[in-house]
Amino acid sequence: MSPKKIILRFGKDISDKPIIYNLVKNYDLVINIIKANVNPKKEGTLVLELTGEKYNEGIEYLKSQGVRVQPLAEEVFRSEDKCTNCGVCTDICPTGALYMKRPSMEVMFNSDNCIVCQICLQICPYKAMEVRF
Numbered sequence: 001m002s003p004k005k006i007i008l009r010f011g012k013d014i015s016d017k018p019i020i021y022n023l024v025k026n027y028d029l030v031i032n033i034i035k036a037n038v039n040p041k042k043e044g045t046l047v048l049e050l051t052g053e054k055y056n057e058g059i060e061y062l063k064s065q066g067v068r069v070q071p072l073a074e075e076v077f078r079s080e081d082k083c084t085n086c087g088v089c090t091d092i093c094p095t096g097a098l099y100m101k102r103p104s105m106e107v108m109f110n111s112d113n114c115i116v117c118q119i120c121l122q123i124c125p126y127k128a129m130e131v132r133f
Ligand code: SF4
Pocket: 078, 082, 083, 084, 085, 086, 087, 088, 089, 090, 107, 123, 124, 125, 126, 127, 128, 129
């Protein structure tokens, strides 16, 4: 089975649970952690590459634990035409990939720091953040 990339989002009630350990132990999955981020409120985002015959069972286990699972998009990018530099996204981007450059107050996007969590897609009022699968 070829590796599959997914993104997991979980709340603080799950951050202490051994979900990765259980994926390996109970579902025999090979896991490559591509990116991980836990904010001060203990809400987390994990980008994983999973390989194994019990992939579907592993995903069902994650969902049963309250983890939100979605396939990983290849890339997030910003439309320079649509972006108004309003700055809304810079407050919610968990990794600082979107940030305000001072003193020009121009919003910058550093794709190297982007974990493709897609939060900015939901919050941008001008639909300037887009995703490529
Ligand atoms: S929220 Fe959207 S329009 Fe505002 S700065 Fe971010 S990408 Fe640009």
